[in-house]
Amino acid sequence: MSTRSVVIVGAGVAGWRAARDLRGAGFEGSVTVVGDEPPYDRPPLSKQYLAGEFDDARISLYRGGEPDSLNVEVRQERVAFVRPGAVTLEGGEEVAADEVVVATGSAARRPAILDGHDILTLRTREDAQAIRAELENAESLLVLGGGFIGVEVAATARQAGLAVTIVEAQPTLLGAALGAECGERVERIHRDHGVELITGVGVERIEAADGGAVVVLADGRELTADLAVAGFGAELNLDVFDGLDLNLSNGVRCDEFGRVEGLDGVWAAGDIAAWHDPVTGEAIRREHWQVAGEQASIVARTIAGVEIVKRNPPYFWSDQFDVKVQVFGRPELADSRGWLEADDLDPESVWAFRRGENLVGVVTFGVPRLLGRFRPLVVEGLAAATA
Known part of the structure; x- marks a missing residue:
């Protein structure tokens, strides 16, 4: 029986998946998870949890009798330092380990412009609870930043009946993540649901206000709302x-x-x-739920000495009102792109990324079941394009 020990720093999806998959791979040594929060799922925070549709139990990462059923120790504490062979807790205690897995994730970015102002951000369960409480007493919301967190909060608030405005300094919503054309498709979804969009203009300053938020844009416009939420990245x-x-x-x-x-x-x-990518030779970092879980599984199986059977292409999704946006594959490898036209597809429902003749990625809008049709084509295309 193995006497090796593993300490996992961080109890999010990557940390808890690593613990679970260590046991699934037959690792019999001690496993300890140390995190400053209990294990819970973050994607619903800006959607179902924010809307009050999911409770704490619904977003917990535990299954059945976990963690006891896995014989995993969970310590809700903050780690100060990581070194080979040990981690040091904030209180000074040192916890020895043969292997240390670090999955500390990220925090909401709060640039200096937010200093001194009660502008909320969303990253943790407590953040979502605070925003939900404010939404219940508000009639209008100003969202600063048109990334995934911002647009999902905007959609949730609009569905709750609030007047919503999004301010994004870039030319389109989600342009950096999805490209201009797909970003414009997301914009149309929001406009169709009554969200006001201001793009291509940054925030100049935030002013103090009683019972609300006042934001001055770089072009001089002044916006007011009962509540402001910032989504300036991580x-x-x-x-x-x-x-x-x-x-x-x-x-x-x-x-x-x-x-x-x-x-x-x-x-x-x-x-x-930032994992080494054998295809490009570069270190690539992806902030996606699926990628975090996949990486954790690979780490766990490697520590346990179990063969890695396959690696799945990156995948992530976002709910925009009643439209599920899904991204599968590796769009960054493409040398051409455009809307996929087929008799059985609605216009602008599938955006295709190709490298030569090979399909290397897709973005789908409102056709979640059809992703299963494109998955094998993308997997095949990636294999051919990277051979």
Whole structure:
């Protein structure tokens, strides 16, 4: 029986998936998960949980009798430092481990412009609870930032009957993530549901206001609302690596199995992890729920000495009112793109990414069941394009 020990830092989807898959892969040593929050699912926070449709139990990552059924120790504490062979808790206690898996995720970015103002952000369960409480007493919402968190909060609030305005400094919503054409498709969904959109204009300053929010834009326009929520992206939780000689400019660099470069016995998964990509030769970091879980599974199986059977292409989704937007594959590899035309497809329902003749990614709008039709085509296309 193995006497090896694993400490997992972070109890989000990557951290808890690593613990579960260690046991699933037959690892018999001790497994400890240390996180400053209990394990819960984050994607519903801006949607069903914010709307009050899901409760705490519904978003918990535990299944059945977990964690006891897995013989995993869970400690709700903050980790101060990570080193090969041990982690140090904020109170000074050192917890030894043969293997350390770091999955600390990210926090909501709060730029200096928000300093001194009661502008809410959304990253944690408590953040969602605070926004929900404010929405119940508000008639209007101003969303600063048109990324995924911002547009999902906007859709949830609009469905609750609030007047909603989104301000995005870039030319289109979600343009950086999906491209201009798909971003414009998302914009039409929001406009059709009565959301006011202001794009291509940044926020100049925020002014104090009693019982509301006042935002002045770079073009001089002044916007007011009962409530403002900022979605200015995320900041990676990399403090646990302080004092180590690592390049953390875009997360922590890892090999293609999650081993942190330069730290023996330390692994990373999820938002913070920039894994080596054998196709491009670059370190790539993806902030997607599915990728976090997949990386955690690969780390767990590698530690347990179990063969990695396959790797799935990246996938993520977003709910925009009644339209599910799904992204599958590797759009960054494409050299051409456009709407896919077929007799059985509604116009502008599938945006295709191709490398040569190979389909390497798709974005689907409002046709969730059809993704199953395109998955094998993308998998086949990626295999051919990267051979």
